[in-house]
Amino acid sequence: MKKTLSILTSVFLLAGLVSVPSTSAATPTMKVHFINVGQGDATYIKMPGGEDVLIDGGRQGQGDEVIAYLKKQKVDDIEIMIATHPDADHLGGLDEVLKAYKVESVYAPKVAHTTDAYANFLKAVKAEKLTIKTAKVGVKLPLKTVTAKFVGPTREYGKTDLNNWSAVLHVTYNKNKFLFTGDAEKASETDMVKAKQTLLADVIKVGHHGAKTSSNADFLKVVKPKYAVISVGKNAYGHPTADVLNRYKPYKATVYRTDQKGNIIFTSTGTKITVATVK
Numbered sequence: 001m002k003k004t005l006s007i008l009t010s011v012f013l014l015a016g017l018v019s020v021p022s023t024s025a026a027t028p029t030m031k032v033h034f035i036n037v038g039q040g041d042a043t044y045i046k047m048p049g050g051e052d053v054l055i056d057g058g059r060q061g062q063g064d065e066v067i068a069y070l071k072k073q074k075v076d077d078i079e080i081m082i083a084t085h086p087d088a089d090h091l092g093g094l095d096e097v098l099k100a101y102k103v104e105s106v107y108a109p110k111v112a113h114t115t116d117a118y119a120n121f122l123k124a125v126k127a128e129k130l131t132i133k134t135a136k137v138g139v140k141l142p143l144k145t146v147t148a149k150f151v152g153p154t155r156e157y158g159k160t161d162l163n164n165w166s167a168v169l170h171v172t173y174n175k176n177k178f179l180f181t182g183d184a185e186k187a188s189e190t191d192m193v194k195a196k197q198t199l200l201a202d203v204i205k206v207g208h209h210g211a212k213t214s215s216n217a218d219f220l221k222v223v224k225p226k227y228a229v230i231s232v233g234k235n236a237y238g239h240p241t242a243d244v245l246n247r248y249k250p251y252k253a254t255v256y257r258t259d260q261k262g263n264i265i266f267t268s269t270g271t272k273i274t275v276a277t278v279k
Contacts, residue, residue, distance in 0.1 A: 038233025063096020210240020
């Protein structure tokens with residue numbers, strides 16, 4: 001009897017030491033970081049497939065801030081960098097990021113500018129022996145687990161109409177959808193709606209820092225956002241305007257502003273979205 005008890009005790013002890021494999025792995029998350037760069041844009045996305053994507057990099061001279069943030073997130077390289085358009089408050093810091101990180105692919109719309117910020121961006125791309133891939137409607141990004149494609153620009157605009165040239169990216173992770181609009185204004189928004197692009201989104205990065213020329217009513221009717229993020233800092237333009245803030249009210253969208261909340265981080269499991277803010 002004592003021998004039997006001893007054997008049973010040994011079996012139970014061994015059972016406690018052996019871990020039973022889980023039948024289902026934890027669901028990978030997609031994390032979208034709207035980095036507080038003041039009056040500018042910089043968005044870092046950790047895709048559920050593990051890829052690192054950076055959309056814009058703040059103003060000229062802010063590259064170090066963006067790099068510091070990426071290092072804090074333990075980013076070791078960047079699979080995809082997107083310069084939405086040539087404005088200095090969007091691509092100004094990307095030259096520094098290109099020097100600091102190995103970047104596999106760079107996307108930008110096919111429109112040029114004469115500013116130092118744009119010239120520095122081109123020099124940095126060339127120094128890394130990269131060729132800029134055109135960001136335009138229909139172009140899909142080579143990412144696992146998600147569907148990410150450009151829904152704008154749908155056509156060419158005037159050479160001085162840089163905002164409407166903005167690369168607009170739509171990302172779908174299972175049931176959750178995100179829309180990153182750069183500085184796209186009414187002409188581009190109208191064209192995307194007419195072209196019947198996929199615009200429905202749980203989260204929208206509000207166009208042009210909340211300027212009244214963006215987030216038009218017909219556009220928002222298609223997007224139907226639940227969350228709206230405004231990347232904005234102290235400015236003389238009145239961004240974000242009361243007009244724009246009011247346009248989001250019919251959708252009961254929760255509005256987050258980087259000037260008020262600091263860095264804004266969305267976490268998606270593909271079916272559920274949670275939000276955190278860090279000043």
